[in-house]
Amino acid sequence: MTTRRPGIRPCAILTRPAGQADGLAAALRASGIDVLTFPLLDIAPQSDDGQLGALDDALANLCAYALVVFVSPNAVTHTLQRLGRAWPASVPVAVVGPGSAAALAEAGIAAPTHAVIVPPGGAQARFDSESLLAQLDLPAYAGRHVLLVRGGGGRELLADTLRAHGARLDVVSAYTRRAPAPGNAAWQALDDLLASATRCAWVLTSSEATRHLASLVAARYDAATQARIYGADCFTSHARIANAARAAGFDRITQCAAGDDNLLAALQSWADPIQAKHDDR
Structure with a gap:
């Protein structure tokens, strides 16, 4: 059995309100996918x-x-x-x-x-x-x-x-x-992720949150960093959210069936070849 080396695990960026993605986050980590929580809505x-x-x-x-x-x-x-x-x-x-x-x-x-x-x-x-x-x-x-x-x-x-x-x-x-203003710690975690070679995927479950993300990205990042953000994979569970993601700038969008089980399965399918590639090295 191959031991995974630190720094190569793919990462899912979860954007639900704080505390409302804990179950999905735990399941992703158990599947070998790192998680960055970056809430784009406050409830x-x-x-x-x-x-x-x-x-x-x-x-x-x-x-x-x-x-x-x-x-x-x-x-x-x-x-x-x-x-x-x-x-x-x-x-x-x-x-x-x-x-x-x-x-x-x-x-x-x-x-x-x-x-x-x-x-x-x-x-x-x-x-x-x-x-x-x-x-x-x-x-x-x-x-x-x-x-x-x-x-x-x-x-x-x-x-x-x-x-x-x-x-x-x-x-x-x-x-x-x-729509919250992310704190310094949240920004730093996202900046560090974007500066690394880690493959990441955004998980967008709200059209409103997706539009907020677009406004935050436009205000903070230069064109090169925006291209990195929008060049990442993006997972949604509804056509309306997918349309909002496309309007924001994402073009690698996977729309899966509703529910955390389906999001988890889609993210596992995305991560498997990334993990396998590194395991073979």
Whole structure:
């Protein structure tokens, strides 16, 4: 068996909010792939009094809703923390993807005691607003109260479509998102990686974060370093994110199926020949 020499392991740059890529990072390291965490979004509980008041009012009247829609695991987590009691079994829930469904399940909100609507999985699965809307019986919500829980901003497709079908929609914000300014340590770690011969790959899981990366890169680096950044491999899990990466300047983009297992498999496939090449030396 060949012992891997230090300095030759490929590196994945993870850009999710701090603490939200720990499982993927551990799996990558176990596969012989180094990890640099470089968060491009910050997530925090909602602090605006008006927004919190609207959220509390909605939670106080949960049983009035024919459906509650969560756009993300963050929406689930921050809402349940605010709720502070068991979710009523009579109130169905809809989520965009398996991460949100898992967050609900951790709180005991899952079949058979609760109705949870989630887009189906599989090799061709797409976990987005369009896929969730395809699972909803939209005409059934005409004239009925529906609650949409999200962060600040985001796409309007869910809200617009529900309203277009006559739903009496309430939209509340349970958390905030912002584009952070990386600290000195994060910049130094990225600068050191870019100055080395290490093969690296960016893992981009948000269009908003990808656009923020482009603005940071343009402000900090010269043309040669930008070319190195955008010449690296890039992995995404949705066509919309891939388009944002392409617009930023990446041209070696791999779009894989949604979910960390698929990202891990794609990154392992990318890293295998790099690792094998060095093992043969």
